[in-house]
């Protein structure tokens with residue numbers, strides 16, 4: 001069995017539709033029979049247009065949403081069979097990095113307190129010097145100068161804030177990182193720095209990652225394998241380069257043609 005296995009996952013939402021005269025309940029199949037395997041240390045790129053179900057799939061993997069049916073296995077353990085209490089404990093193993101690091105960081109907490117809080121989730125009894133040493137190590141790992149640890153999020157640029165969010169995600173020593181559009185809000189020049197950092201972290205710590213983006217160009221840059229999602233289903237899956245150079249599904253071809261091309265002389 002692969003490190004992370006999704007088997008026939010379905011997550012449906014019920015929505016009241018129709019008119020008040022004939023109320024009918026609609027089912028939204030946000031995740032519709034998804035099966036995927038991800039090996040340890042692998043980066044899976046999950047790509048697809050807005051509303052296709054990428055975030056719902058990632059929330060289901062983490063059991064923030066319980067699936068309508070199907071199973072999630074991490075390291076041979078079925079997460080879908082766990083009680084809510086057990087799931088809460090396991091959730092430390094999954095950390096997320098979001099699109100907007102400013103919204104996801106508490107503006108009233110210094111970088112020090114932000115990372116300290118995240119370390120304490122895993123090591124509640126840690127204190128003093130050991131905490132500080134860990135914070136310094138984490139800041140160095142993500143390319144931040146530890147001298148700025150007493151500053152607040154608003155004192156940093158977008159790229160630096162995303163580094164802080166990555167340090168916070170690493171602090172509880174997760175097994176799996178789900179990065180949901182982590183570079184979409186950043187300048188192109190900063191995007192590649194953050195992508196390189198994530199790749200480096202994968203190499204150094206054998207981290208397993210699901211990297212979500214609507215941009216196939218970005219996903220190709222970082223992912224080992226790519227899964228293309230369309231209306232709740234995985235319509236294409238394979239090695240990143242082969243999906244990129246030899247797409248099978250019409251939807252993937254359309255995504256590819258949407259990547260802006262620079263003129264050859266530029």
Ligand SMILES: Nc1ncnc2c1ncn2[C@@H]1O[C@H](COP(=O)(O)OP(=O)(O)OP(=O)(O)O)[C@@H](O)[C@H]1O
Pocket residue numbers: 013014015028030048049050051052053054055056057214
């Ligand atoms: N809590 C919810 N209740 C009802 N419907 C939901 C809920 N969350 C998501 N949906 C619906 O499920 C579908 C998939 O949404 P989801 O947010 O997973 O897409 P996405 O691929 O992450 O989109 P985006 O790229 O815009 O973030 C959409 O039709 C959305 O409206």
Ligand SMILES: [Mg+2]
Pocket residue numbers: 054055056180
């Ligand atoms: Mg989303």
